[in-house]
Structure formats: structure tokens, C-alpha cells
Amino acid sequence: MLSKRIIPCLDVRGGTTTKGIRFKNNVDIGDPVEMARFYYEAGADELVFYDITASHEKRNIMIDVVRRVAETIFIPFSVGGGIRDIDDMRNVLLAGAEKVSINSAAVKHPEIISKGAEAFGSQCIVLGMDVKYVGESVKIPSGYEIVINGGRKYMGIDALKWAIEAEKLGAGEICLNSIDADGTQDGYELKLTSLISENVGIPLIASGGAGKPEHLYEVLTKGKADAALIASMVHYGTYTISEIKAYLDSCGVKVRKGW
Amino acid sequence: MIAIIDYDAGNLASVERAVSYLGFKCIVTNNIKTIAGSERIIFPGVGAAGAAMDSLKRLGLDSAIKQAVIDGKPILGICLGTQIIMEYSEENETACLKIIDGFVKAFPPDMKSEDGSRLKIPHMGWNGLKNIKKHPVLSGLNEDDEFYFVHGYYPYPTDSEHILGTTDYGIFFASVIGFNNIIATQFHPEKSGRPGLSLLKNFCMWNPC
Numbered sequence: 101m102l103s104k105r106i107i108p109c110l111d112v113r114g115g116t117t118t119k120g121i122r123f124k125n126n127v128d129i130g131d132p133v134e135m136a137r138f139y140y141e142a143g144a145d146e147l148v149f150y151d152i153t154a155s156h157e158k159r160n161i162m163i164d165v166v167r168r169v170a171e172t173i174f175i176p177f178s179v180g181g182g183i184r185d186i187d188d189m190r191n192v193l194l195a196g197a198e199k200v201s202i203n204s205a206a207v208k209h210p211e212i213i214s215k216g217a218e219a220f221g222s223q224c225i226v227l228g229m230d231v232k233y234v235g236e237s238v239k240i241p242s243g244y245e246i247v248i249n250g251g252r253k254y255m256g257i258d259a260l261k262w263a264i265e266a267e268k269l270g271a272g273e274i275c276l277n278s279i280d281a282d283g284t285q286d287g288y289e290l291k292l293t294s295l296i297s298e299n300v301g302i303p304l305i306a307s308g309g310a311g312k313p314e315h316l317y318e319v320l321t322k323g324k325a326d327a328a329l330i331a332s333m334v335h336y337g338t339y340t341i342s343e344i345k346a347y348l349d350s351c352g353v354k355v356r357k358g359w
Numbered sequence: 360m361i362a363i364i365d366y367d368a369g370n371l372a373s374v375e376r377a378v379s380y381l382g383f384k385c386i387v388t389n390n391i392k393t394i395a396g397s398e399r400i401i402f403p404g405v406g407a408a409g410a411a412m413d414s415l416k417r418l419g420l421d422s423a424i425k426q427a428v429i430d431g432k433p434i435l436g437i438c439l440g441t442q443i444i445m446e447y448s449e450e451n452e453t454a455c456l457k458i459i460d461g462f463v464k465a466f467p468p469d470m471k472s473e474d475g476s477r478l479k480i481p482h483m484g485w486n487g488l489k490n491i492k493k494h495p496v497l498s499g500l501n502e503d504d505e506f507y508f509v510h511g512y513y514p515y516p517t518d519s520e521h522i523l524g525t526t527d528y529g530i531f532f533a534s535v536i537g538f539n540n541i542i543a544t545q546f547h548p549e550k551s552g553r554p555g556l557s558l559l560k561n562f563c564m565w566n567p568c
Contacts, residue, residue, distance in 0.1 A: 101473075102485070102528055144491075145484070145485055171376055174549060174552055174555060175551075196376070222481075223405060298476075303483050303484070356505045358505075
């Protein structure tokens with residue numbers, strides 16, 4: 101049976117990661133290519149890179165990172181952050197990423213999803229969603245609203261409605277980030293995750309709030325997620341991927357072992 | 360030289376990188392002479408069956424692949440490549456290469472897992488193999504090894520002798536098929552870490568008799 105995926109997320113700015121991996125013995129590596137190799141060997145099922153480089157002209161640095169990562173690891177990885185059009189997608193995919201993640205651009209111009217799916221196949225197109233709880237209302241029936249620009253701009257769009265629409269447009273997967281849970285390390289937003297996951301037919305990656313293995317167990321069972329994104333809990337050496345997988349395995353969650 | 364067949368179907372560079380990493384010479388090509396002169400062939404691909412068959416015919420690669428089958432050259436199909444060697448695909452109602460008897464079916468839409476939750480389509484992520492047959496390319500693999508899949512359709516060979524391994528996703532489907540000089544996987548060995556690289560390496564050294 102299909103395993104639940106554990107996916108470390110690396111934020112990259114100007115070619116280096118903003119949070120390096122800090123091991124228990126305080127060695128820090130910040131090179132995204134080395135980090136990718138480290139997590140590949142440590143049992144990551146997939147990797148996500150977010151390019152948080154502000155200026156457009158520095159994008160080529162990221163493309164170079166993607167190319168070098170692709171030569172180094174033999175598991176799938178996706179690249180997101182600042183993908184604006186089909187050309188941006190093509191550059192990232194040609195450099196060796198399996199998938200591109202689109203977020204703000206898709207909210208502003210939903211047709212980028214269908215264009216991308218048509219050009220490269222749905223399996224390449226991950227819809228990134230940043231979501232905040234605002235309370236149920238006529239405009240936002242689920243109570244969860246889409247926000248963009250790193251959580252600053254409220255879009256007046258219901259998260260559930262948007263997820264369903266994106267699936268119809270051809271998104272192959274959803275990466276769902278809860279702004280409320282993000283960075284807290286208090287656990288994923290389970291209600292939001294199960295709400296979206298149960299109402300779409302495509303796989304869902306839960307993001308935001310992971311602090312300990314129990315959180316992954318919750319989101320992969322009660323939260324109905326197909327995969328879980330992790331960052332600080334592994335970057336700072338608090339847990340290894342092996343430890344997380346061993347815990348999930350002991351709770352009866354199917355994970356990939358013996359990589 | 361290993362020819363990786365280029366027919367505008369997705370990320371072929373990842374196959375090339377994995378084969379090169381293993382130390383074998385390969386070329387991504389749609390040149391019929393290069394393919395005819397190659398020692399072995401990898402037929403990869405992601406995308407839709409209809410567009411893929413159109414490209415293959417337009418480039419004359421359908422005949423090139425069939426010739427390689429007759430010549431007894433080792434051939435590895437991957438993902439869409441594996442589906443295209445069947446007779447017919449439900450995807451876009453496509454007549455395929457008819458190298459292996461059988462057809463390509465869509466996963467049923469309402470599959471449930473053991474806990475009652477809905478099984479998503481595409482089948483995306485890591486899954487294992489069962490009923491692995493003895494085969495030089497599968498040597499060293501076991502049922503604990505997992506491989507990376509991403510597909511909404513699966514091959515359904517008519518002759519069960521052509522099934523070399525199966526995978527459980529709501530139903531058991533043929534995830535490795537083949538006979539004589541052909542072997543084909545529904546998963547992506549080039550994206551499946553150690554066991555995937557091991558399978559690729561086995562293929563690059565395989566001499567079917």
C-alpha cells in the first residue's frame with residue numbers, strides 16, 4: 101500500500117538556505133545542494149524548495165541550485181516561490197525539478213494552473229495554498245480564507261472553494277499551509293487539513309506547525325493528509341527523519357523504510 | 360551506448376542523470392539511426408497516451424522501437440513508456456504499440472483504503488512490489504523496497520506470464536511487466552533512490568538471451 105510521505109522543506113534565498121541544518125553537535129550546513137543530499141540519504145521521501153529571493157534577476161541562481169540538486173539526489177523534488185508564468189515553470193522543470201509549486205500567481209491568474217497542466221501534465225503542478233482562519237461567514241463559508249504575499253494580503257476567497265476549483269483546473273496536488281499554525285511547532289491545523297483533503301480527489305501535503313512526531317501522526321490520520329511537510333524539527337537536529345518514521349511505523353502509519 | 364528515447368514526453372533529463380550517475384554512457388535522442396545503432400534502449404515518459412503516440416508516429420519512433428524489439432535489444436519502459444507498449448490505452452482511447460498483449464486501464468474513481476478514506480488519483484508516492492518474479496533486472500530487490508509512482512492509469516497484460524511484479528493501490532495492478540528482451544516498470548526507477556538505481560544498473564548490464 102502507498103506510504104505516507106515525509107517531506108523536508110528548504111527555504112532558499114540567493115542560493116543559500118535561510119535555515120541551515122544544525123546538527124546536535126552544532127555543525128551547520130547551509131548549502132541547499134548538500135542539504136538535499138543529506139536529507140536524501142536520511143530517508144526523505146521528497147523535498148520542497150522555496151525560493152524566497154526577492155529580486156527577479158537573481159532567479160538564475162535558483163535555477164543553478166535546482167540543476168545541481170537534480171544531479172545529486174534521486175527522489176522527486178518540487179520548487180516554488182515566485183513562479184509567475186509558464187516560462188518560469190519550464191525553467192524549473194528543465195533544470196530537473198519534478199514539480200513546480202504555484203501560489204500567489206494562481207490566485208491572481210487561475211488559468212496558469214490549466215496552462216501549466218496542459219503544457220507539462222497535472223502531476224507537475226502543485227497548488228500552494230496559504231490559509232488563515234477568519235470565522236465562518238457568507239463570503240467565507242468554510243471559515244478559512246486564502247491569503248497571499250506571505251500571509252499579509254487577504255483575498256476574500258474561501259479556501260475550500262479554491263481547492264476544488266484548482267483541482268478542476270488541473271492541479272495535480274495541493275500543498276496546504278496554515279498561516280495560524282506555521283512556525284508554532286504546536287501541531288498542524290487538523291480541521292482545515294481534513295476539510296480540504298476529504299473534498300478533493302488529488303493528494304494533499306499538510307504544512308505548518310510540525311514540532312514533534314506526534315503531530316505528523318495526527319495530520320496523517322485524523323487530518324487525512326497524504327504527506328507532511330517538516331522544517332525546523334529536522335533542520336535544528338531535534339529529530340531525524342528515521343526517528344519520525346520509526347514513530348509513525350510504531351503507530352501503524354505506513355511509511356517508506358529501508359531507503 | 361544507451362538510447363533514451365525523446366518524444367516530447369516530460370522530464371527525460373532525470374533518467375539521463377541517473378544513468379550517467381551510475382557510470383553508463385547514454386544519449387537522449389529522437390534520431391532513428393542513433394537508436395538503431397544503440398546497444399540498449401530506455402523508453403521513459405510522463406504525460407498523456409494520446410499525445411505521446413502522436414509524437415512517436417510523427418517522429419517515426421514507433422517503428423524504431425518495434426525494430427529494437429525484433430532485434431532483441433534490451434528495452435526498459437518507464438511509466439508512460441510502459442503503458443505505450445501495450446495494445447490499447449483507455450486514456451484518450453489510444454491505439455498503442457502492441458508489443459505486449461493487453462491494455463491500459465484507469466483506476467476506478469471511488470477506491471477506498473482500509474480505514475475507509477478515499478484513495479486519491481493519481482496514485483502518487485512510494486509503494487512496494489509484491490509477487491516479484493525472478494529476473495536479472497529485478498535481482499536484489501525485495502518486498503520491503505519502495506518505488507516512486509505517479510500515474511492515473513495502469514497496464515493490464517492479458518498473459519499473466521508477462522507480469523513480473525504487482526503493487527497494491529486499492530486493487531493489485533501489474534507494476535513490472537515484460538518478456539524476452541523487454542522489461543517495463545510503472546514506477547520511476549530514476550526517482551526511487553537506492554532500489555531504483557539498483558534496478559537501472561541491473562538493466563544497463565542485462566544481456567537477455
